[in-house]
Amino acid sequence: MILRDLAHVRTGDKGDISNISVIAFRAEDWPLIERAVTAERVAAHFGAGKVTSVRRYELPQLHALNFVLTGLLAGGVTRSLALDAHGKCLGFSLLDLQIDHRPGQSASKAED
Amino acid sequence: MSTLRIGCGAGYSGDRIEPAVDLAERGELDFLVFECLAERTIALAQQARLADPGAGFDPMLERRMRAVLPVTARSGTRIVTNMGAANPRAAAARVVSIAGELGLFGLKVAAVTGDDVLDRLGDDLALDATAGHVSDLKGRMVSANAYIGAGPLVQALDRGADVVICGRAADPALFLAPLIHRFGWEMDDWTRLGRGTLVGHLLECAGQVTGGYFADPGVKDVPDLANLGFPLAEVSSDGTAVITKLPGTGGLVSRATCTEQLLYEIHDPASYLQPDVIADFSGVTLDEIGPDRVLVGGAAGRAATGRLKVSIGYRDGWIGEGQISYAGPGALARGRLALDVVRTRLEALGPCLRETRGELIGHDAILPAGRTGVSEPREVRLRFAARCASRADAERVGQEVESLYLCGPAGGGGATQTLREVIAVASTLMAADGVVPRVELLEVR
Structure with missing residues (x-):
């Protein structure tokens, strides 16, 4: 199972800082997302040594996480040499994150 | 009567115009806001102004105004926009001349200036996210603009402006100002200012809350994306609001679209720093109360920092x-x-x-x-x-x-x-x- 089976995302940028929201489709999957999608795993997903800081904020009433990341934007939209200078595509890259699902944990899509 | 209807007609400088005209024609709006300034836009506009003192405002100002003014002037819908960019006075003068051509005599247009702080920026101010100082950029600076708050926009509305044109202001302040003007909120009513900021934040990217930037076929489907409607909010005097869009338009307003936009370009949801308030979105609730209708509540606020962000x-x-x-x-x-x-x-x-x-x-x-x-x-x-x-x-x-x-x-x-x-x-x-x-x-x- 990958994160895309459980959640949707939106990516934003301010200066050289990126933020990615991760939002559960179904309330019953929120505990699994909250447990599995840690700041450490998100940083590791973007490649060793790239992310220089990551901070995770939780909004349980909305079943949403917000990750704030530095190190990924190569200077931000105004000066980056990157094709996707905003880093708009980063969130969809995160949807590739593997989620281990063990019996007893809720993940409605996994039973489909 | 107690609700105010406020729509968003643009979420960036190059945004589509047709959905804004639709909102103006059918939205029964009290206010229509156009948010058109990205981080760098004003620096580019300043360069244009240096080359031509009559330039430096949004290049689509004229097209937008010709499209909506005849409608809004008739319906009494008032416009707030940052399309003044680096030259709000020239933009206001242009709008006055367009309105004159359209025969809209008596229309009042306000220019809000003062965000340009290039001549007074201290050399010793620290630059964000670097070890540097303003002095490091000497000789290379093109522009420096402070993010001003709702205050001067409210003043313009209080004086009867039908169209308010500013340069750099905090994006949510464009929406907060009409709420303060209409409901008479005090400038230290942190809870209401926080709620109004939330309304502004949800609306400011226009189609991004009504199903734009959302569709993922088979996973997140959006009906009739080609005909995407722009958002409006029905705001109560206590600052709670319903986010919706016009019937017959494409797109989608749901808990999911609103949650994505709630966190868009937000860092700590409990501390969204604004000129007028530190808004707290950490307890926000979003409830689907009807088709394409989401009730928004739970925002809070506390006293502003007393410092303004400046983009250089x-x-x-x-x-x-x-x-x-x-x-x-x-x-x-x-x-x-x-x-x-x-x-x-x-x-x-x-x-x-x-x-x-x-x-x-x-x-x-x-x-x-x-x-x-x-x-x-x-x-x-x-x-x-x-x-x-x-x-x-x-x-x-x-x-x-x-x-x-x-x-x-x-x-x-x-x-x-x-x-x-x-x-x-x-x-x-x-x-x-x-x-x-x-x-x-x-x-x-």
Whole structure:
């Protein structure tokens, strides 16, 4: 199972800082997302040594996480040499994150 | 009567105009807001103003105003916009002349200035996210604009302006100001200011809360995206609101679209720093109360910091870029060879290439190269970009890519080259009392 089976995302940028929201489709999957999608795993997903800081904020009433990341934007939209200078595509890259699902944990899509 | 209807007619400078006209015609709006200034836009506008003192405002101002003014003037809908960019007074003068041509006599247009702080920015102010100071940018600064709050916009509305035009203001303040004006909120009513900021934040990117930037076929489907409607909010005097869109438009307003927009470009949800308030979105609730209707509540606020964010535009060299495509069997290998060739040829330029980036679109331009076992792409597009001190050096980059036609691997096609001067943006904070906004009111006669 990958994160895309459980959640949707939106990516934003301010200066050289990126933020990615991760939002559960179904309330019953929120505990699994909250447990599995840690700041450490998100940083590791973007490649060793790239992310220089990551901070995770939780909004349980909305079943949403917000990750704030530095190190990924190569200077931000105004000066980056990157094709996707905003880093708009980063969130969809995160949807590739593997989620281990063990019996007893809720993940409605996994039973489909 | 107690609700106010406020719509968003643009979420960026180049946004679509038709949905804004639809909102003006059918939305029964009290206010229509156009948010058109990205971080760098004002620096580019300042350059335009330096070249022509009558320029420096949004290039689509005239088209937008011609499209909506005849409708809003009739319905009494008032407009608030940051399309003044680097020259709100010239923008206001232009709107007055357009309104005159349209016969809209008596229309009042306000210009809000004072956000330009280039002449008073202290050298010792620290730049955000770097170890540097404003003094490091001396000689290269093009613009410095403080994010002003709702106060001067409210003043313009209180004085009867039908159209309020500012430059740099905090985006949510464009929406907060009409709420303060209408409901008479005190400027230290932190809870209501926090709620109003939330309404502004949800609306400010226009179609991004009504199903734009959301569709993912089979996973997140959006009905009739081509006909995407722009949002409006029905705001109560306590600051709670319903986010919705017009019947018959495409798109979607749901808990999911609103949650994505709630967190868009937010860092700590409990501390969204604004000129007038520190808004707290950590307890926000979103409830679907009908088709395309989401009830928004739970925002809070506390006293503002007393400091304003300032965006500084500065010259930062030139970026040259070239692209060329390879397709069919061996496309990836030919693309890689071409990258090696370009890199070797450009290395002859030496240290005047400050930073380079070479990649193959379709293979590793956005994400790192795919995992092993993934089939090779049928086509790739080489992209090589470099940051250079001079225009002449930057021009070499695209030329070296284009010359791959005759001097590179087999089968390259569709070469393009681009060149741009980099106006980068840095930010700092300055004391709010060092910024003195001014409101001027013009009337169409």
